[in-house]
Amino acid sequence: MNSGSLINLAWRSAWNRRFTLALTICSIALSTFMLLGVERVRTDLRSSFSSAVSGTDLIVGARTGSVQLMLYAVFHIGAATNNIRWTSIQAIERMRGVDWVVPLSLGDSHQGFPVLGTAQAYFEHFRYGEQQSLLLHHGHRFSDLYEAVIGAEVADQLGYRIGQRIALAHGTGDVSLIGDHSDKPFTVVGILARTGTPVDCTVHISLESMEAIHVDWMAGAPLPGMHISAEEARKMDLQPKSVTAAMVGLHNRASVFSVQRQVNNFSSEPLMSILPGVALDELWDVVGAGERALLLMSALIALVSMAGLMSVVLAGLNERRRELAVLRAVGASAYQILLLLTLEGTLLTITGMTLGITALSGCILVLAPWLQAAFGLTLHLTAPASMQAWMLCALLLSGWLASLLPGWRAYHLSLADGLSPRI
Known part of the structure; x- marks a missing residue:
């Protein structure tokens, strides 16, 4: 019996038990889908996380x-x-190699969402993901002193629309224990498109607006007996005296270490600058333990699928004793019987893996735009990376090993045992 006949026989035998084996194929396809899907999400999630701020060369604080x-x-x-x-911000702007500086001022909130005071340059230079710029879903950027641009998550959770009047609170958290800035209300003039980054959960105002709401505050508390109205604040000098941090862009990324050294050695006050990508990788090492748990879960699913394959072949082995004995009677050797069953298991595994890979590719093509819009997760339909290739090889090897035990069991079945009638 040659190899071609053996493959044809394995296929016909499997086809006769197609309904039972279809469940096993679906199980293998699901395990392949989960293994490769989790690995793809893990890889692209880390990439998206590391590019939460992708157009910035340095962050200074x-x-x-x-x-x-x-x-x-x-x-x-x-x-x-x-x-x-x-x-110090002005001095950094004048440093050699610096192209732009975007100051950031934090410390206030609105119903638990952080408030960010920044400049118009923030909307021009901030990048996320694959160098994507911020886009307005509705409205326009702030231009007046008491105008705000909110993220998509703020708008969705609070039900805000263009023209909504909001009051900011001092400090972070849902409830301010110090006080609020309700005497200087803001008008929502813009809603940003969803990015899947912290921008979605932020209320953006100008640096001058941040100064205006704090003109009658000192050391984080309102001045007793002093109140400056919103209109009176307009007439004051609202040039910020300090900010929380700054994003820095360079003319040439080759000068990043030179500028970083200048900032870290700044003589006027102690400053530090970090490379966002390096810091995000460090942060991922802290918060990314869940990815390994997901990977372990997928591996357990694959193990269950292989156990299912083994159990199906073993359960059907008792019913196939007569079939196998007839094969032995027409000249098939015990080795060929072993090879037949392992070949069947391998074919089942390859079929299930192919189905799982096809399903995953289809899901990425269909769901990628929605995942990007809803969660900021950019999935790429690419050839399997080294880790995924190893997973596929391990899955194929597992399918072959799962079919080896039933084949070994059939190898030891005697010819008489299969041909003798059961009592």
């Missing part, structure tokens, strides 16, 4: 840890150890 600076400057979590003087 008061001296602290790089992860802490990244947390409050980009993710608006936590608080700065100190502010940066405005004169």
Whole structure:
């Protein structure tokens, strides 16, 4: 019996049990889908996470840890150890190699969402993902002193629309224990398109607006007996005296370490600058433990699928004793019987893997735009990376090993055992 006949026989035998084996194929396809899908999401999620701020060369803040600076400057979590003087921002702008500087001022909130005071340059230079710029879904950028541009998540959760009047609160959190700025209300004039980054959960105002709501405050508290109205604040000098942090863009990325060294050695006040990509990788090492749990879960699903393949072949082996005995009687050797069953298991595994890969590719093509819009996760339909290729090889090897035990069992079945009638 040659190899071609053996393959044809394995296919016909499997086809006769197609309804039972279809369940096994679906199980293998699901495990392939989960394994490769989780790995693809893990890889692209890390890539999206690392590019939450992709167009910025340096982030500058008061001296602290790089992860802490990244947390409050980009993710608006936590608080700065100190502010940066405005004169220092101006000095950084004049440094050789610096193209642009976007100051960031934090510390206030609106119903739990952080408020970011910044300049118009923020909308021009901020990039995320694959160098994507911020887009307005509705409205326009702030231009008046008491205008605000909100992120997509703020608009969705609070039900805000263009023209909505909002009041900001001092400090972070859902409830301000110090006080609010309800005497200086803002009007929502723009809603940003969803990015899947912290921008979605942020209320954006100008630096001058941030100064205006604090003109009658000092040391984080309102001045007793002093009140400056919204209109009176318009007439005051609202040039900021300090900011929380700044994003810096360079003319040439080759000068990044030179500029970083200048900032870190700044003589007027202690500053530090970090490379966003490096700091985000450090942050991912802290918060990315869940990816390994997902990978382990997928591996367990694959193990269950292979166990299902083994159990199906073993369960059907008792019913196929007569079939196998007839094959032995017409000249098939015990080795060929072993090869037949392992070949069937391998074919089932390849079929299931092909189905799983096809399903995953289709899902990426269909769901990628929605995932980008809803979660900011950019999935790429690419050839399997090295990790995914190893997973496919491991899955194929597992399918072959799962079919080896039933084949070995059939190898030891005697000819008489299969041909003798059962009593």
